[in-house]
Amino acid sequence: MLDAVVVGAGPAGAAAALSLAQAGRDVVLLERGPFPGAKNVYGGVVYGRVLDAVVPRWWEEVPVERWVVRRSTAVLTETQALTVDFRTQAWGEAPYNGMTTYRARFDSWLADKAVEAGARLVTSTVATSLLRDARGRVAGVRTDRPGGDLPARVVIACDGVNSFLAKEAGLLPRADAARHTLGVKEVLSLPREAIDERFGLHGDEGLDLEILGGTLGIPGGGFLYTGADTLAVGAVLSLPHLAKARIRPEQVVAALKRHPAIAPYVRGGELLEYSAHLIPEGGYDALPAKLALDGLLVAGDAAGLALATGLWLEGVNFAIGSGLAAGRAAAAALERGDVSERALASYRRALESDFVLRDHKRLRRAPELVLSQRIQQRYPGLICDLVEGAFTVTNPTPKPGLGRLARRTAARHGLRLRELASDGLKAARAFR
């Protein structure tokens, strides 16, 4: 019998297998794709600080496209754009902040780290169900290979959003569309020099642009990231609103690419890839009540641990953080010879005390606020009109003054200054 089987070689699974192998445990990492990352979809930016403790100086070997030195946020209406653009050269030097990287390369690299530490990677194999012992405790997984049962003392389900295994164990409620968004993305090929020139980049410097508005009225947001010689452009969209609007997700990406502020960036880009995937968007309040049962832990997207809050679109770092914590909790439980739900409860406590659940808890109101009708429908227009009003030279009419302009613009968008102040307060609380 194995010490542990980890299902899914995404970042959560590779991290869980890595920490179990580093603790000297006999662990199999199971992946349904032909190699780790083959089936994984994301936008393009990984924040690697979480790796410091397990892969020292990871930045010297990670398969990076570009190091993000420019972090921009754009607010769009159909004809306007306000962009807040931040740049720091500090993020272009070790130990770095964020990088763009392809999942096929990044996930394979992280899974290799687990293999180097002693984990066994088994690809092209699907875990089809949980095995139970005579007392009903999880005791391994059944796979789609003939005679492919893998008995194990602990199973860590890292099988992604809508986890089949977590559902079978009763840890996840029925999928609720309102608590998921659909992420869609195109990868466009462009010569490296064109990317450098268009975005003011040099060498391996990169840009991360997050976008509010421009999604054809569907609550969500857009993104644009620079690879070495590719751009990733896409959107994260509220599922119920997308269904109601009867708009296809690729139409939203096409609209973003046509926007006057985005079109010059993507001009001439040749479509290499289109992909779409669900994102668990419910935040802290939508997390499963339990993250452990007798012999079972759940990590990463499978546990709903991703944050798309407008300012941040992060899942990989939470997947790695929770995978590492799950692996450590499993290793400690195995060491004590007790893999009961009670013994594995140390996993949740570890998450509560590190960035994974502290960030989710702190930002628990942010996903709902960012996706709210008011923020999505009124604020992009209001903000852009306010800035347009402030920068429009009205001579020979005297300038209206910023206070009057704010009142007039707010009224035009059906809001009073008091409501603006109250929304500002809500935002300050949600992002405190």
Ligand SMILES: Cc1cc2nc3c(=O)[nH]c(=O)nc-3n(C[C@H](O)[C@H](O)[C@H](O)COP(=O)(O)OP(=O)(O)OC[C@H]3O[C@@H](n4cnc5c(N)ncnc54)[C@H](O)[C@@H]3O)c2cc1C
């Ligand atoms: C469009 C989009 C943009 C995003 N952008 C970003 C971003 O820029 N930065 C960021 O940090 N996050 C981003 N995210 C979120 C991020 O992709 C996820 O949070 C992250 O991939 C979660 O990692 P994971 O290991 O939990 O799950 P996954 O990466 O989904 O990995 C699950 C793995 O399990 C395997 N698997 C599933 N079922 C089985 C089974 N039964 N048997 C065997 N194997 C199985 C799958 O093949 C897969 O390899 C984005 C998501 C989307 C959809």
